[in-house]
Amino acid sequence: MNRIPHRIPLLAAAAFALAACAGHGVRKGQEAPMFAAERVTEHRDGDDLLSAGLGLGGLRSPAPPAFADPERPTPAELRRRAVWSNWRGIADLAPGGGYGELYGSVAAVPGREYAALATVPGARQPHRVLVQVPDGFDLGKRCVVVAASSGSRGVYGAIAVAGAWGLPKGCAVAYTDKGAGTDYFDLDAGLGVTADGRIAAPGAMPLAFAPDAPAGAAGRRGIAFKHAHSQDNPEADWGRHVRQAAQYALHALDRAFPQAAPFTFADTRVIAVGISNGGGAVLRAAELEGDWLDAAVAGEPNVYVEGEGGRALYDYATEAALLMPCALLRVPGLPQPPATAQMAPLWTRHCAALKAAGLVEGGDAAAQAASAHARLKASGWRDEALRAGAATVGFDMWRAVTVAYASAYGRYTAGAHPCGHGYAALDPKGAARAATAAERAAWWADASGIPPGNGIGLVERTPGDAFAGLQCLRALWQGEGEDARRVRRGVAETRAAPPRAGLPVVVIHGDDDGLIPPAFSSAPYVRRAQAAGREVRYWQVHNAQHFDAFLGLPDYGARYVPLLPYVYAALDRVEAHLERGAPLPADAIVDTVPRGAGRPLQAANLALPAR
Known part of the structure; x- marks a missing residue:
């Protein structure tokens, strides 16, 4: 059953879905796509598809493109800043790093963008799809590069991966945020993100994410975001998100070049590419039946298979969150930052907490670190990964990932996290506060898709006791009880299968x-x-x-x-x-x-x- 979010007008969504399906080679047994809130914008004359007119110099600037009114940025300003943010979050643009000289491109590519909200059957919330059609699209070649954002990034989260390769070659490039992204919702103010990135209340305009608000008294309740709080477990549908983005690309090409329409999977080459979570999404798309996809390239993919040594991200991330801060005291030559001298006292206290919880052995920090290190090595970690993982520990990414993914896998709404975690704007003392209008206005362009960051922090059930939270998160993988079974069911839904036979x-x-x-x-x-x-x-x-x-x-x-x-x-x-x-x-x-x-x-x- 197709469930259309209440904020999208039914007739408009249905009409657009029919138009989107026409002539696109959707085969029997494949779901018809559902699109809504379509926007078409042009990018020329000081603007472009690949760098929003910033060029390599502008992308390298440490200062983001400014908003004329910080509380009410325009869609064009938000887009430019999102492009800047996502380039800098993915690629090494520093001088001497080789980008734009030794490899890669930030060429000015004029063209049009087609954007919409797409919904996979059964989902509560939409994912964003966006197609960039260069003016130099090669009608003789008819190529589409389809990409899913890395991490939990917004819809421009693969621009440095797919756009940089495909647009200069005259290919259209299709993107999806794969049900994650930066469509944060301020539960205190009752405001979310519209299709064009601006802030509005539900009902005023179509929103890219409008969660079920938690029950309870009115007042300050914090922040919700789509990856954690959609109640859809979006990772289970990553492959279908990618396929819907490819279907939307054919629709966009029909509109861009009506004289050459229809564009179908039979006459349009489709290559999927992504890195990290985007790489995992590409591999999940590769297993879908039908001849809609011609090839796939997956970099550093977050992909889960049972057997052959495969482990679920939630398993090894909760293990690392508990043990790695202590184990790193045993690993020499850690990259800087984080500064080892500053982190060592914190990691030493973490070792003591592990010992008190019976998770490591040893009478002092050195012995406890050796015990934690041995446990990680026994479960498959290599020292090279542990050394590079120092950044993940130092920037508190293990906790950020496991909190959000526990909520997603268990399909929990905001305010219902099984370990009591939440998200809110924080004051200098770490207490929850109301977000400002300027903070809300920048979330869609600046955020990475999973807090902490951009003024939003993690709120613990017991303030100041992060270790208890980590133990609770690990118990959702190892323990019993309905919450643990619920999370593990969600993880099981993400298991990958081999790609379709014959697909490169x-x-x-x-x-x-x-x-x-x-x-x-x-x-x-x-x-x-x-x-x-x-x-x-x-x-x-x-x-x-x-x-x-x-x-x-x-x-x-x-x-x-x-x-x-x-x-x-x-x-x-x-x-x-x-x-x-x-x-x-x-x-x-x-x-x-x-x-x-x-x-x-x-x-x-x-x-x-x-x-």
Whole structure:
């Protein structure tokens, strides 16, 4: 049954869905897409699709593009700032890092954007879809690159991955926020985010996310966001989100080039690409039946298969949240930041808390760290991943991820988190307060999709006792009770299957990834897929960790190479295979050479596979 959110007019949504389905090659057994709140904008003359007119210099600027009125930015201002924010959150744009010179492009690409809200059947909330159609779209080539945002980012969250490769080649690029994104809702003020990024109340305009408000007395209740509070477990539908974005791309091309319509999956090449959560979404799309997809490239994918050493993100993230702060005292040569000297006292106290809880052994911090380290190594963690994972610990990402994902997997509404966590704007003492109009106005453009950040913090059931919260989150994986079973059911819904037979797939992963270790994710997936006879190739990149954006920090840039060049190279190889019948790339272990301190990145550092 198609459930249309109450804030979208029924007749408009139904009419748009019929138009969207026409001529798009939707096969029997595939759900018809549902689109609403469509917008079309043009981007030329000082604006463009790829950098919103900022160019490489503007994207490198540490100051975001300003709003003329901070409380009421225009849709154009919000878009420019979202493009700036998402480029900087994904790519290493620092001078010497090689972007725009050694690899990648920020060419000015004029064109149009088609945006809408799409809803998969059975979902309570929509996901955003957006299609960029360059003026130089090659009607003879008819190509679409479809991408899902990394992490929980908004709809521009894959622009540095898919847009940078596809738009300069004359391809349309389709994006989805895959049911996550930055459509935050202020429960105190009763305000959410509209289709064009502005702030409004439910009913005034279509909202991209309007949660069920928690029961209880009126007053301050904090912030809700779509990934955690949609009650949809969006990760279970990541593949369908990607396919709907591809379907919307065909509709957008029909509108952009009516003289060449209809565009169908039979005559339009579709390549899917994504990194991190976006890479996992691409692999889930690859398993869907039908010949709508021609190839897929997945970088550092968050993908879960049972067996072959595969582990669910929620499993190893809650394990890391508890044990890694202590274990890092045992790992030498951690990258900076976080500053080891400042973190060591905090990690020492964490070791003591683990010992008191019976989770590690030892009479002092050194012995306790050795115990925590041994437990992580026994469960499959490598020292390379632990070393790179210091950033995840230092920036408190394990807690941020596990709190939000527990809510998503259990399909909990705002205010119903099983471990008592919530989100609110915080004052300097860490107490919840009402958000300001200026803060709300910037959330859609600036946020990464999962707080803390942008003035929003995590609220614990017992203020100041984060350790108890981590124990509760881990118990949702290991323990009994209805909440634990509810969360584990949600995790089970995210299990991946091998891709469709005959579909070319290239998976790329950094060996030093400390957030999504390949031993738990891509390596088991590839083994399972290759054993099933699928056309899957695997590049394992030495000296690559999870966050290219961190390479702007000198110590990270000296130690690690970026992953994006390998994603672009894999796209080149896949395109050559589809266009000219060139062989798919071979499996490769890429022996990179870190550039060292104060040196610019060179091609020799990357050692891109020759075939």
